[in-house]
Amino acid sequence: MPPLKVLIAEDDLLSQRMLVDMIKDAGITDVHTANSGAQVLSKIDSQLKPDILLCDLLMPGVDGIDLLRLLGERNFKGEIIIISGCDRRIINAACNVALHYQLRLAGSIEKPVDVNKLMRMLRYWGEMKRGAPVVDERLTFSRDEIKTAISSGHILPYFQAQVDINTAAINGVECLARWQHPARGLMLPGDFLLQLTEFNLLDAFNEAMFTLALAEFKSLHQQYHIPYMAFNVAPESLHRGAVVAKYKQWVVNAGLDPANIVIEVLESDYEGRQELPVVALNHFRLKGFGLAVDDFGTGYSSLERVSKIPVSCIKIDKRFVVEAYDDEVARSIIRNTVHLAKELHITTIAEGVESQAEWALMRELGCDAIQGFVIARPKVARQFKLWLNSMPSAMTCVGGLAS
Template identity: 30%
Template sequence: MKILLIDDDPFVLKLLSIQLRAFGLERRGFVDVVCSESGRAGLDLLEQDPRVKLVFCDLQMPEMDGVEFVRHLVRLGYAGGLVLISGETPRTRQAVEQLARAHGLNVSGTLGKPVSSESLLEVLDASIPAGKPPHTAQPTPAYTPADLQLAIQHGELLNHYQPKVDLATGRVIGVEALVRWQHPQDGLVMPHHFVPMSEEHGLVGYLGVEVMREALRDLRRWLDAGHQLDMAVNVSLGSVSSLDYPDFLAEQAHAAGIPLHRLILEITESRLMDNPQVQLDVLTRLRLKQVKLSIDDFGTGYSGLAQLCDLPFDELKIDRGFVHGSSRNPALRAILDASLGLARELGLRTVAEGVETQEDWQLLQASGCDMAQGYFIAKPMPGSHMDDWLAAWEARRRMLVGETLSSGQS
């Protein structure tokens, strides 16, 4: 594998080459560093040499700027790692990073100029596992409503669970159920390939029933084992627009032996209030039945503040886009602090999504956030893996919060 450096400044190219080679590239699976003084020349090299698996690109170049270069990477179907470098403001770098990610590119990070050896090594190690090629993008599977209907009927949908932990104590206080499709030919299919289709074609209700049924069954097993967990489940707009949904959910929970106060329904902010009277009716009745309500992906919609005032939410989930890396990004930090302050004023619990590093964790602890969720804690996992993970987390959390517990306490 090769690394491609693109910058119109020959001195910067030479310095980056020296820094990268000093890290021992062979141990990381790279054989060479090649340089280009323009985006156009860099694209020509990419088209000619498929061994280029990591690109460092300057944003401010005279012939082709970094935004144009990103556009061409998408056109080429480039599936390797991308590191953006610029002397522009952090907000400008962040904007280009967001654009590249929105296009589906694998952005390993952004670096300001001058580039420090420490930050360069950090993004290099995060880019590609040692000795392994980067993930190659696969064609997006094309599924039909009939395919999904058969999957539901044949029991091919399954839940994975991502833990939520208390930031003050590190204790696991709940899990979020995340649906997957175990396709007989394609393997594990992620929800963005089929959930939007289920909503468009009237299948989301059937999908939701299967997700909730499995979530309740698994929660009952964990409660019986002594784990005092809450279960968070995403619900569709269609569900909170059906007047009989609160009674239907209560029947499902009763049949599974689950107290309703153990359930949290996560509702995406930008999809609320299409039918405000009915949704207010349904959500209020759910609260009267002690079901907790969480506004998901807060900050990504258009009318979140009004909804927080009007609807009986208990919990605010801060979108991952405002969490990860906010300790190094003043704009993200301002949004995070404002969201936490608003939640405190409204008496809402807060959950930060996208907690990927110890740096994220420590910032949230210091900021007074209540709960955390993300890869730093755990990736979503099958329900059968939860017991082992809970035991392993107990030892790890003591290190994170500096707490000494008597043996046997959970």
């Protein structure tokens, strides 16, 4: 695997040197620096592709806010960590700018930089990269290549556990698509979903993935009494006229009940100008399906969305989970989200939990369940069963599970 590549955008040379030393102490040797936003853009335009960009806000010329806008226009794919000594409200505003331009925001850190928080973020995204081999963005797939992958079963359902935050009992699983490409290795949905839509193969992909996942989940449900499977449905599919009837029929054909399935939609897929598929989402609930909102808090008008659709679950975005340990603002967002959910009798799941300390904090903030590497990485059904068989029969020790 190529080493993690980090670019630091910091005009203060002393701060820049300290950040370089911190990152190298974490075992990352491919570190680049820039003294201004203009230098960042120049390096990126010259084909430097950092996995992580550490971005100061107060820089000469092209400042941090301008830089985020210009990176959005360039469709920058790296993770961004905002580092600043500005007022927390200004940092939050910068985070909102990054999200507005659909950049991948890993989090923010106030100056002076907490080395432990920075190390946690770098470790998290390093783990993510190890789970998803880098694919050359200039390479694309042909329609026949994707169509063959779907029909041949090369795109498989992986399962990740969601557990009760107090007892560690498994509440359910989330189905996650993975493409085992013969030349490029294991790929995540972000590597091929856009082309699925471009080639009008999204419906074929959804049907193949969902029906295969149902067959494998039925075994998990019957043998291990796992109550439900969460399945992600792309927003484009929700505007199809008969989508709900098709999903119900597939569930019935598999010998399951709609109550065993949670339809998961990404809140961050919607912006203010986009129409909500309210009819389809309400129809899913009417037919007995569960309904979850993923990435809660990162998209457009979260509270308005919850008021319009009868969700049964809110998934708190991993960005807030990562930041919450050291950031009162992130803790407040989670705390208020949990309060809202309890008022509306909605379950909350914290995503991306990777340590026992984060597990304990999410429990303290009132979350109902967690999902993340601290429990286990996503696995194909066969490996997931082996993992289940290796677990203790009584899962009562919070933080006692290993992946």
